[in-house]
Amino acid sequence: DAKTTQPNSMESNEEEPVHLPCNHSTISGTDYIHWYRQLPSQGPEYVIHGLTSNVNNRMASLAIAEDRKSSTLILHRATLRDAAVYYCILRDQVAGSNYKLTFGKGTLLTVNP
Amino acid sequence: EAEVAQSPRYKITEKSQAVAFWCDPISGHATLYWYRQILGQGPELLVQFQDESVVDDSQLPKDRFSAERLKGVDSTLKIQPAELGDSAMYLCASSLGVKSPLHFGNGTRLTVT
Numbered sequence: 001d002a003k004t005t006q007p008n009s010m011e012s013n014e015e016e017p018v019h020l021p022c023n024h025s026t027i028s029g030t031d032y033i034h035w036y037r038q039l040p041s042q043g044p045e046y047v048i049h050g051l052t053s054n055v056n057n058r059m060a061s062l063a064i065a066e067d068r069k070s071s072t073l074i075l076h077r078a079t080l081r082d083a084a085v086y087y088c089i090l091r092d093q094v095a096g097s098n099y100k101l102t103f104g105k106g107t108l109l110t111v112n113p
Numbered sequence: 114e115a116e117v118a119q120s121p122r123y124k125i126t127e128k129s130q131a132v133a134f135w136c137d138p139i140s141g142h143a144t145l146y147w148y149r150q151i152l153g154q155g156p157e158l159l160v161q162f163q164d165e166s167v168v169d170d171s172q173l174p175k176d177r178f179s180a181e182r183l184k185g186v187d188s189t190l191k192i193q194p195a196e197l198g199d200s201a202m203y204l205c206a207s208s209l210g211v212k213s214p215l216h217f218g219n220g221t222r223l224t225v226t
Contacts, residue, residue, distance in 0.1 A: 036215075043117075043204050043217030044156065087155060099211045100169065103148075103155030 004088045009108040012078045020073040020107055022088030027068050031090040034101065035062065035073050039084045044103070047073065049091070083111045115139045117218035119205050125224045131193035134221045138187070138207030146215065147180055147190050148204040156204055162188065163211065195225045 005023040012018040024033065035047040048055055048062045050071075055062040061074040075082055087106040091099055118137040126132045138145050143164050148156035159178065161169040164185040173180065177196070182188040192199055202222050206215040 034214075041219070043206070043219050044215070045217065046214035049214070085155075093212060100158065100161075101146075101215060102158070105153075105155055 004090060004104055006086075006088050006104065006107045008105070009110065011110045011112060012075075012082075013112050014080060015077050018075040018078045018082070018109065018111075020075075020086050020088075020109065021070065022072070023070045024088070024090055025069045027090055028092070030093050032093050033062065033064060033068075033071050034089045034091050035060070036087045036089065036103075037082075037084040038087070038106070039081075044087065047086075078109075078111045080111050080113060083109055085109070115216075117205055117207050117216050119203075119218035119221055121221055122219070123222045123224075125226065126195050127226055128197055129194040131191065132195050132223065133189055133191045134203050134205075134223075136188045136190070136205030136218060138205070139216055142207035142209055142216070143185070144208045144211055144213070145182055145188050146206040146208075147188070148206065148217075150202040150204055150220070152201070159190070168211075192223075195223075197225050199223060200225045 032049050032051050034049040036044040037047050038044045048057055048060050050062045063072045085106040085108050087103050120135050145162040147159045149159050150156040159173045160180045162182045165182050178192055180190045202220040204217055204220040206217040208215050
């Protein structure tokens with residue numbers, strides 16, 4: 001499985017934007033970039049995913065580098081409820097791959113009031 | 114919003130005993146996953162079902178773990194006999210299809226003494 005590299009931890013202040021980086025230099029053409037987050041004592045929660053173009057939804061934005069070797073999850077205004085572990089995952093969308101979702105250790109985001 | 118239900122929420126068992134976890138996915142979700150999460154690490158896929166069929170159990174320790182989804186709806190994960198190293202969070206997830214985002218339950222925290 002293709003691997004991603006994320007910082008172990010990041011800190012942010014409430015109501016400020018947060019940019020969570022992810023490196024995936026060995027990404028293949030069929031890998032989608034997925035982001036999940038895990039709040040304390042809960043299961044992971046889907047955030048966003050994309051292939052090549054930047055993506056926006058109600059939770060966040062995903063900015064993907066032109067060469068696709070890195071991406072950034074953007075939380076536009078962090079709240080205390082955004083404190084969580086954020087996972088950047090490459091998901092192979094080739095038929096027959098079972099579209100496996102393989103989690104790494106993620107980035108622990110702390111939001112300061 | 115519909116949720117993935119898991120029970121029990123917590124389980125304490127002695128080494129060499131049998132233990133079982135139950136998962137009820139979101140209605141209509143054909144794909145069901147069991148993940149194991151050791152403290153401080155990301156979730157690791159144990160088994161994936163498509164309807165009632167296993168499509169990936171390559172990481173399931175089959176000498177002691179078993180999983181079933183008899184009618185293609187709810188699922189049970191069993192460990193027999195439990196070992197100290199099995200202490201972890203066991204997460205169930207479901208998705209509409211293999212390419213769809215995963216929806217996770219809040220897990221069962223297993224402690225083996």
